Amino acid sequence: MRIVKSIIFIVILISSISFNSISQEDIKIKKSDFQIEIKEVGFKEAWKELKQAEKLFSQGLGTYPDALELYLRTAKYNSDCAKLNYKIGVCYLATDKFYHATEFLERAYLKDNLVTDDIHFMLARAYHLNLDFDKAIVNYKAYFDAFTAKELEKYNINVDKYIRECRYGKELTNQPVRVIINNLGQRVNSRYDDYNPVLHPNNDLLYFTSRRELDKKDKRIEADNKFFENVFVSEQAGDLWRKPNLVENKLDSKNNESVITISKDGSSIYLYNGQENGGDILVSELKKGNWKSPKLISGKLLSKGKETTIAFSPDERELFIVSNQYGTVGGMDIFYSKLNEKGKWTEPANMGAAINTEYNEEGVYWHPTEDKVYFSSQGHNSMGGYDVFVMERNEEGQWSIPVNLGYPINTPNDDIFFKMDENNKQAYYSAVRDNGFGGKDLYKVIFLGEEKEMKLSTEDIFLAWNYKSIDDLFYYIPKEVKVDTALYMVGQVTDSKSGEAIKMAKIEVIDLEMSQVVATGLADTSGIYKIKIPKKKDYGVEVTAKDYLFFVEMAYLSQKQVVDSKVTANFQLNKIDVGATMVLDNIFFETNKATIKTESAAELARLAALLVENPTIRLEISGHTDNVGSYRVNQKLSESRAKSVVNYMVSQGVSADRLEYKGYAFNQPIADNNTADGRAKNRRVEFKVISK
Amino acid sequence: MKHFKITILLLFISSFAIAQANEIEQEILKLKKQAKLIYNEGVRFAEQGKITDAHKKFDAALFIYSDFALPYLERAKILILTNELDLAMNDCAKAIELNDKLGEAFYIRAYMKMLMNDHQNALTDFTHSIQKGFTEPQSYYYRGLMNFELKDYNSALIDFTMAIDKDYDFAYAYNERASTKRMLSDYHGAIHDYKQALSYDSTIVIAYDNMASCKIKTGDFEGALEDYTKAITRDPDFYISLNNRGNAYYQMSNYELALNDFTKVTEIKKxxxxxxxxxxxxxxxxxxxxxxxxxxxxxxxxxxxxxxxxxxxxxxxxxxxxxxxxxxxxxxxxxxxxxxxxxxxxxxx
The missing domain is CATH 1.25.40.10 (Tetratricopeptide repeat domain)
Structure with a gap:
């Protein structure tokens, strides 16, 4: 059963501090600002809404989000209205959608740079919250320049503080820390402030404080027009937290209450309770699974002032408590106490000006296992609002100067109630961030280690061959091999009478068309020869051998059968003996004359060679004719031709006494004169060996 | 007298043996000539691209005269085309055994070793083929490939250059030389060669991809995106370029486009x-x-x-x-x- 809150007890754990130190102006928007006919469709309704918005705006920060919705609807009828833009901007500043404020405030300023006296301050706040520190500084200065020194003092306006925050902000945002900050999600966070997360030691329950509206009967606190503080708890479900439940029964009270911490063994829960004396810390014990009625903690730790948060050392023999009791450096301060020999807490001692500042310190938290204490402060080098700091105790027991946890954990908004886990890997805290669901939200901070280079996979197929090999790029078309297709002329050279082999006979094959010797060969000791001839055709063949008359004849290879690339041609040579004769077939004369034709040169050269190689022989050169014509004419012609040959030989250096000549006309035919072929054969010159 | 008879008999036997040898030799020459003629017929088929007929002729040539190296070599080449590498390897080995001066046989064996990813031995055989006078552009090209695979980029560069010297429009050799230059961090030289490769053969899609990757190295991301896109346009299934373009977008912090490309890659190649x-x-x-x-x-x-x-x-x-x-x-x-x-x-x- 929920206890109905009493509006008498209004002290809350923490108030919104973003810009409440200087109140924003509540300028009135008039109908004339719209320059629109009242009768225009929809405007009447819009005007009503504007009136509602103005009312909500005047009530305070808690209803700014509601006012904002109405202002935005009205803005459709005059988006150029400087006053309206100002109010929308100011409302945005009070929400987690503060990043929209700049646009509206700039427009307000553009339309009317005197729209309000604090327009520069609001612009500065907008730039400040949105990390545009240089513009923020310019506008802070512009705003403060309007005040005299006395006024600044009188109104307690600390010019330097804001400007310092901007400068710290620049430094801190230039060196962001490697964290991931995850909103705990809409299931946990509400559109109202949700803060001060407290993780049960078993890590399965998350307690926190929320100022959400519980039901329609819920009332708002006068101080900030927000709902009461209540404690909620959420159970863990895998990586997520379940929808939280209000912690009722004994832990609920008529006052604001906020969860602060839980003892290491989970048996005690510490709560803030906003009582009349400014707020105190209570503790409830867990008995048989139920929290008992909370009781004030040890009187020594409490003052007449306000105590808000408490943090115990890992051995629970020391603690820090936040209080504004007498002796503070300024606002809420951190005090230290420890158990004495009697097991009683000592009088809390202020941690001094090195830790506490003239501004508020809040949300103290002792690391579960280490001598490290986290807290939030509006002082030190805060970049705005509360920033989270950490201090560490050295071996000598001295606490270090607090160190700002850095951006993005800290922002110019409030960052508070930071709770680090024992592995220093993750923490929970509350903050106003641009991915929130309204007001302060609960966030989980994941501390990333050293910056890591992600391993992007790139791949290149460097070689075209590997991409698309051409199958037959390797292939060379073969070339034909040379095959020995030449013919061989083979045969034997023998003596014409004895039939004996003539060794070393020289055979020359003559291409008559080319008048060229195309092949030569020698007969072996068996008289056998083998000559490679270019092709199968008719050739002239000349065979010469020592002591033998030369032999010249046509070899009609074209008509012969080729067996195994061979054609056979045997030659019989006549020995040089007295009486041996030989027809000189290749001596040619002009018709009916004794003039030797030039084509006879080869035969005549052979004859000359015979005479040179056989220097003792004497020859009779004889001329012969066919039987055509008279004997006298033929005798004269045959003799003249024989004489021409002799003369030629003599001209070639052969001694004339080795040669005789004679004309036989047609008396010694060697063929039939009745045929042309026979007659051709009978027309000849021959020689006979007449002595050796 | 008896000795005389024996001598006569030996002489007779000897002369008979010589005659027999001569006869065998003649017979071999005759077979070799026949085999060559059939081999030449095979060559003519090969010229016409009738590799089945050519294969039969080479078989026939070897049936007639099995110590003839060339039909083994040519049959090996056909067997490579029909992807019968083991048989091809045997034929090639036989060709080399019969004629170790046959540079092309070393080249073909090297080629097969290359296909079998035996890069080191392939390199050795390509070198033998060149030393034995088989200095065709491909000899240098393939040796270049092997040097590249074995990360001897300087030698690869020389080989690809030799291949190009011997065949100025050898597009593949330009691409490989470009990639070699890229390995040697000569990105501008590489880009030039990739362009040459594409000027001779615009179907080498990989050259666009490689050129793009070089451009990234020189900081020319826009040029790189253009080239990756050309590669993808020419071959929409070329997931490597899609992946690389995704990388380029990623490096340009254009994560949405990077995401698109990577997603497409997973669709093409699951x-x-x-x-x-x-x-x-x-x-x-x-x-x-x-x-x-x-x-x-x-x-x-x-x-x-x-x-x-x-x-x-x-x-x-x-x-x-x-x-x-x-x-x-x-x-x-x-x-x-x-x-x-x-x-x-x-x-x-």
Missing amino acids: DYAPAYNNLGITKIELQNYLGAEKDFDMAIELDSEYGEAYMNRGYAREFLGKFPAACADWRKAQELGVEDAEKYIVECE
């Missing part, structure tokens, strides 16, 4: 683990850590030895606050030889 890895990385940038973790899961499922994917999944899990799981991933990455893993494991401890 089993390509690097694309899932890259998808995961991109999703990390887009702060979708759960999505990233799933992509890395997929990459690891496809390739359980993918060290980088373990590393990256560790990052995703770190972002998700899953520190023990992240550490386990980094440890696995270390096991798989990822160099950076060790320093992150220190954080775990």
